[in-house]
Amino acid sequence: MASLESTRLKTESRTRWLLISPAMLVVIIGAIAPLLVIVIFSFLTPGPTGGVNFTPSFDAWTRVLFDRDLFDDTLTLSGTNLEILLRSLTLSLATTFLCLLVGFPTAYFIATRNPLNREVWLLLVTVPFWTNLLIRTFAIQDLIRNEGIINTLLLKAGLISAPIQILFTNFAICLGLVYVYLPLMILPVYASLERLDRNLLEAASDLYARPFKVLWEVIVPLSKPGIIAGSILVFIPSIGTYVTPILLGGGRNLMIGNYIELQFGQGRDWPFGSAISLTLMGIVMVALLIYIRHGDTRGHEHG
Amino acid sequence: MTGEITPGVAIRLKKVTKTYGSGNGTVAAVKSTTLDIFKNEFFTLLGPSGCGKTTLLRLIGGFEYPTTGTILLDGQDIASVPPFRRPINTVFQNYALFPHMTVAENIGFGLRMLKRSRDEIAARVDEMLKLVRLEHLSGRRTAQISGGQQQRVALARALASEPKVLLLDESLSALDYKLRKEMQMELKSLQAATGITFIFVTHDQEEALTMSDRVAVLSSGEIMQVGTPHEVYNRPANRFVANFVGETNFLQGRGLNPDARGTMIDLQGIGAVAIPTKDTVAPGALVNIVVRPEHLRISPLSQEPATQLTGSVKTVSFCGPETQYTVELSNGSGLLLVRKYNTPDENPSIAVGDQVSVKFTPNTAQVLPG
Numbered sequence: 181m182a183s184l185e186s187t188r189l190k191t192e193s194r195t196r197w198l199l200i201s202p203a204m205l206v207v208i209i210g211a212i213a214p215l216l217v218i219v220i221f222s223f224l225t226p227g228p229t230g231g232v233n234f235t236p237s238f239d240a241w242t243r244v245l246f247d248r249d250l251f252d253d254t255l256t257l258s259g260t261n262l263e264i265l266l267r268s269l270t271l272s273l274a275t276t277f278l279c280l281l282v283g284f285p286t287a288y289f290i291a292t293r294n295p296l297n298r299e300v301w302l303l304l305v306t307v308p309f310w311t312n313l314l315i316r317t318f319a320i321q322d323l324i325r326n327e328g329i330i331n332t333l334l335l336k337a338g339l340i341s342a343p344i345q346i347l348f349t350n351f352a353i354c355l356g357l358v359y360v361y362l363p364l365m366i367l368p369v370y371a372s373l374e375r376l377d378r379n380l381l382e383a384a385s386d387l388y389a390r391p392f393k394v395l396w397e398v399i400v401p402l403s404k405p406g407i408i409a410g411s412i413l414v415f416i417p418s419i420g421t422y423v424t425p426i427l428l429g430g431g432r433n434l435m436i437g438n439y440i441e442l443q444f445g446q447g448r449d450w451p452f453g454s455a456i457s458l459t460l461m462g463i464v465m466v467a468l469l470i471y472i473r474h475g476d477t478r479g480h481e482h483g
Numbered sequence: 484m485t486g487e488i489t490p491g492v493a494i495r496l497k498k499v500t501k502t503y504g505s506g507n508g509t510v511a512a513v514k515s516t517t518l519d520i521f522k523n524e525f526f527t528l529l530g531p532s533g534c535g536k537t538t539l540l541r542l543i544g545g546f547e548y549p550t551t552g553t554i555l556l557d558g559q560d561i562a563s564v565p566p567f568r569r570p571i572n573t574v575f576q577n578y579a580l581f582p583h584m585t586v587a588e589n590i591g592f593g594l595r596m597l598k599r600s601r602d603e604i605a606a607r608v609d610e611m612l613k614l615v616r617l618e619h620l621s622g623r624r625t626a627q628i629s630g631g632q633q634q635r636v637a638l639a640r641a642l643a644s645e646p647k648v649l650l651l652d653e654s655l656s657a658l659d660y661k662l663r664k665e666m667q668m669e670l671k672s673l674q675a676a677t678g679i680t681f682i683f684v685t686h687d688q689e690e691a692l693t694m695s696d697r698v699a700v701l702s703s704g705e706i707m708q709v710g711t712p713h714e715v716y717n718r719p720a721n722r723f724v725a726n727f728v729g730e731t732n733f734l735q736g737r738g739l740n741p742d743a744r745g746t747m748i749d750l751q752g753i754g755a756v757a758i759p760t761k762d763t764v765a766p767g768a769l770v771n772i773v774v775r776p777e778h779l780r781i782s783p784l785s786q787e788p789a790t791q792l793t794g795s796v797k798t799v800s801f802c803g804p805e806t807q808y809t810v811e812l813s814n815g816s817g818l819l820l821v822r823k824y825n826t827p828d829e830n831p832s833i834a835v836g837d838q839v840s841v842k843f844t845p846n847t848a849q850v851l852p853g
């Protein structure tokens with residue numbers, strides 16, 4: 181009996197491994213192997229025309245935070261690198277926050293329409309995805325440049341006397357990122373709002389909660405899974421974004437994605453590029469951990 | 484606000500109507516309803532599904548606004564006051580407990596919204612937990628407790644802020660039979676202990692009769708009768724009430740000239756019977772005689788010819804304390820339901836197919852217009 185049972189379990193587990201092996205293979209080839217390559221590269225020295233020399237070194241990692249003085253080899257905190265890291269973090273956090281600020285009401289609006297209209301609104305939210313990202317970004321460029329529609333209208337209306345510089349600012353990058361990633365916030369938040377039991381809102385209102393309190397005490401805590409998912413979906417791609425800072429930041433306001441590209445391209449410093457890539461990954465992971473942990477405890481104590 | 488204080492009246496509905504939708508697809512969920520609900524009363528809205536009970540309750544709770552008419556709470560017009568400003572709380576049919584809060588946090592929610600002090604809230608929550616006997620569960624999430632316990636949390640939550648009126652929408656329907664019986668008693672004693680006006684909605688007539696001080700029977704958005712359970716059961720105002728509240732036999736009859744014994748009815752198959760009535764019955768008018776199954780006496784057919792109904796037994800069902808018989812009347816006027824209390828030593832002496840006679844005492848019967 182027992183041996184029969186254990187043979188059955190053995191076959192079962194063998195079948196299970198066989199079944200998931202294709203997926204495992206994809207994960208190994210597609211994710212783990214490239215990551216390993218990058219980790220190894222980050223501990224080597226740059227080759228003369230790109231690529232790497234197989235001489236182990238911590239130099240790339242040191243340079244993530246420090247500048248090495250050309251003459252006496254002393255290390256000073258690297259202003260540029262820190263600025264780029266900080267700007268990336270600030271811009272992507274701001275983008276996430278703005279997406280939430282705009283996306284939550286939008287998702288709430290859609291979730292409270294009747295089912296037929298909901299589908300139309302959801303379709304409309306995804307419409308921007310149908311157009312290429314580059315074209316959409318160029319369109320924004322055209323809207324906000326000094327001779328663009330916005331400045332022209334404001335000038336004509338007499339609200340300003342000289343065009344406002346919007347293009348090539350951090351604000352322009354943020355605007356572009358919010359525009360691009362907003363649907364990624366709206367959709368998961370909508371999904372959790374749509375499942376919200378309307379009775380709970382009435383119960384809160386019945387128990388003396390004013391509309392704002394209903395929102396803060398019931399709707400927001402219960403849609404937290406959607407808010408967390410949406411924030412992650414917006415934060416990760418926006419911190420590593422590449423196209424938007426180039427087109428809307430004008431190359432002056434680099435973000436970490438552009439900096440990485442620079443190392444692998446013109447800079448010909450693959451180890452340094454690898455080290456910054458891994459730094460970016462580290463930042464994202466730490467941010468996520470803090471965010472999810474914080475969101476969780478908040479939910480428990482607030483209840 | 485129109486002041487109109489009538490002592491003893493908690494809720495007054497004046498010609499309240501509620502129509503859903505607009506254009507062609509309108510539904511008159513509540514037709515012109517006028518009703519007083521007294522302070523410290525256990526009042527029940529009873530009616531079949533779709534008759535407008537929930538709508539009436541939601542109007543009182545403030546979740547719907549009346550199409551026309553006024554709703555007064557302690558003499559103040561509250562028809563357009565939002566729910567969060569009404570000292571009226573609701574126990575929702577599905578409980579609607581906040582899943583992200585513990586039992587204690589649920590119970591304290593209303594007080595927290597009323598900005599009471601932490602100490603006061605904590606003390607009151609403890610008091611409520613004791614009242615519904617859930618002290619040991621105060622830290623649990625609402626998903627981790629049973630249906631009956633959720634029910635009691637919902638009750639405690641609604642009572643914590645000491646509302647003037649408590650609304651309960653089919654609150655016990657989701658519970659199994661035994662638990663429901665238990666909660667009925669518990670609700671009733673809670674109402675007596677707190678002195679809060681309870682407005683209870685149910686489609687279960689037995690529940691309504693057991694628990695209420697007064698019952699309003701509703702049909703398609705209209706109140707058919709308001710009265711004590713006793714009045715509604717024993718003196719139904721019309722055929723709908725007679726039929727909906729308890730099981731009933733209807734016998735066809737025709738008015739005769741009244742004599743010294745009172746109103747005389749010519750009962751099909753029996754002849755002239757004197758039945759006490761409130762209103763006079765015109766001679767020749769068609770009437771329904773309402774007789775409850777437990778007021779009928781069944782016995783094997785004897786040879787006495789006098790005033791009795793005869794028929795043959797169609798079904799016999801033993802229900803524990805009683806046995807129910809259906810009897811096909813030999814005068815062709817249909818089936819009679821008869822209920823007979825069982826005694827432990829008695830063997831059922833009447834079987835399917837037996838010829839029986841069925842009698843009733845005239846003053847247990849009720850005359851309704853035909």
Ligand SMILES: Nc1ncnc2c1ncn2[C@@H]1O[C@H](COP(=O)(O)OP(=O)(O)O)[C@@H](O)[C@H]1O
Pocket residue numbers: 503504510511512530531532533534535536537538539
């Ligand atoms: N929100 C609504 N919109 C349209 N019709 C409704 C709505 N709510 C209830 N009704 C209709 O009003 C009538 C009464 O409903 P309800 O008050 O829920 O009855 P009950 O609680 O007695 O079952 C029903 O015909 C129902 O279909």
Ligand SMILES: [Mg+2]
Pocket residue numbers: 536537538653
């Ligand atoms: Mg209902």
